Amino acid sequence: MFRTILAALLIATPLAAQTTGPITLENFGSFHVGGRVVELSGRPVREYLPTVGGAPLRIDPNGGHVVGQMYAQFMVPSPQRGTAPLMLWHGAYLTGVTWETTPDGREGWQQFFVRRGWATYVTDAVERGRSGAAMSPEIWAAPLHLPTSNPWERFRIGDGAGSFARGTLLPGNQFPATPDNYMSFMRQVVARYLDTDADVIAAYIALLERVGPSVVIAHSQGGAFAWQVAQQRPDLFRALVLIEPAGTGVVAEAARVKDIPQLLVYGDYVDADPRWSVIRTNARRFSAAVREAGGTVDDVDLPSRGISGNSHMLMMDRNGDAVAALVQDWLAAKGLWR
Numbered sequence: 001m002f003r004t005i006l007a008a009l010l011i012a013t014p015l016a017a018q019t020t021g022p023i024t025l026e027n028f029g030s031f032h033v034g035g036r037v038v039e040l041s042g043r044p045v046r047e048y049l050p051t052v053g054g055a056p057l058r059i060d061p062n063g064g065h066v067v068g069q070m071y072a073q074f075m076v077p078s079p080q081r082g083t084a085p086l087m088l089w090h091g092a093y094l095t096g097v098t099w100e101t102t103p104d105g106r107e108g109w110q111q112f113f114v115r116r117g118w119a120t121y122v123t124d125a126v127e128r129g130r131s132g133a134a135m136s137p138e139i140w141a142a143p144l145h146l147p148t149s150n151p152w153e154r155f156r157i158g159d160g161a162g163s164f165a166r167g168t169l170l171p172g173n174q175f176p177a178t179p180d181n182y183m184s185f186m187r188q189v190v191a192r193y194l195d196t197d198a199d200v201i202a203a204y205i206a207l208l209e210r211v212g213p214s215v216v217i218a219h220s221q222g223g224a225f226a227w228q229v230a231q232q233r234p235d236l237f238r239a240l241v242l243i244e245p246a247g248t249g250v251v252a253e254a255a256r257v258k259d260i261p262q263l264l265v266y267g268d269y270v271d272a273d274p275r276w277s278v279i280r281t282n283a284r285r286f287s288a289a290v291r292e293a294g295g296t297v298d299d300v301d302l303p304s305r306g307i308s309g310n311s312h313m314l315m316m317d318r319n320g321d322a323v324a325a326l327v328q329d330w331l332a333a334k335g336l337w338r
Contacts, residue, residue, distance in 0.1 A: 023075075023077065023114055025078065025114075026076045026077065028074060028075045029073070029074060030071065030072060033210055034068055034126070034199070034205075035066050036067060036068050037064040038067050039063065039065075040062055040065060043060075045060045067134040067199065068126050068134075068202060069132065070124065070204070071096075072207055073121070074120065074121045075114045077115070077117055077118070080117050080119055081338050082117055084238040085118075085211050085214040085215070086113050086120050086215045087122075087207070087208075087214050087216045087217065088109060088113075088217050089123060089219065089225065089226060090220075091220025092192050092220060092221035094188060095190060096129065097188045098313075099315065100122065102176065102320065103176050103184040104178075106320075109217070109320070109324050110122050112324045112328075113324070113328070116328060117337070121214070125200050125203070126203045127200075128192075131203075136193075140193045140195055140196060141194060143192055144192050144194065146189055148186055155311050156173075156268070156273060156276065156312050157177055157313075172268075172309040173268075173311060174268075174314075175317050201225060204226075205229060205232065205233055208236035209233075213235065213236050215336060216241070217327065218242060218245065219315065220244055220246045220312065223244065223246060223283075224245055224247025226240055227247075227286070228250070234257055234259060238336060239262070239263075240262045240263070241330070242262065242263065242265065243315070244276075245279075245283050247282075254286060254289035254290045255289075257290055258290055262290065262296065264300065265323065265326070266280050266302065267310025267312065267317075267323075268302060268303050268308050269311075287299060307319060307323060
């Protein structure tokens with residue numbers, strides 16, 4: 001039945017007709033949500049020269065600090081065809097740029113879904129990018145930073161340990177992995193704090209409360225947050241698309257998300273990877289608990305659908321639009337696109 005509905009939709013609205021030309025927007029902009037005030041005391045006053053040719057500046061760090069806020073950018077197309085807002089949540093060490101473009105300069109999933117009539121929201125999660133950070137270690141513990149080799153070897157681009165130094169790829173890998181393109185990707189990578197989960201979840205809830213019940217497409221660490229947010233506020237989700245989630249919700253509370261249509265997507269090379277195979281097994285275990293509670297989770301293994309070679313950053317892969325089209329078709333089949 002699902003395939004029959006998709007075939008009809010594709011005949012009625014060819015995807016190829018929606019991939020080029022100007023994008024017409026009814027509205028666009030940005031805002032911040034969430035945050036809390038943390039009071040600091042007993043810290044020394046600092047005096048410094050803020051810029052060449054400037055005047056000395058005294059900063060007293062004692063007092064209230066706003067932390068835990070989150071940045072969101074929105075694009076509302078004209079006409080709109082999505083029946084709910086669509087949100088794109090990124091993964092660890094990354095920002096909303098994940099969805100805006102690819103390392104080789106192609107349009108990202110943000111434009112893909114705007115072109116198809118979705119009011120699209122891209123966020124920088126708490127402590128990333130334009131959301132800002134907080135004093136460390138006074139408020140948050142010191143963050144972690146990734147060396148250049150780490151994503152190459154951990155995100156299933158290179159063929160194992162030492163592959164960055166060798167410059168070798170997994171067979172048929174679709175990531176645009178020329179040296180220049182990979183450096184463009186690494187320019188997007190930011191620090192990650194390890195003790196901010198409560199702030200992140202609170203900010204995502206504040207975002208959904210402001211925008212309203214939404215379709216959420218979440219990647220990697222963002223997928224774990226999406227499941228956890230949905231368990232707290234299932235009323236704020238119209239559908240949930242987990243793109244290689246790196247974690248899950250609380251299994252004992254899986255029933256809380258049973259009324260949300262869910263799609264689970266993993267790319268290539270997963271079974272042979274000792275880390276990613278465990279991650280997918282855990283995601284499938286959580287999905288099974290949702291199904292046992294009466295929910296629906298559609299599980300897509302991309303190679304079995306003829307979409308092969310995908311890295312963990314599959315929205316940036318050369319065949320990333322094929323994955324986005326699969327997601328679009330699933331949302332349409334769920335009655336969320338008109």
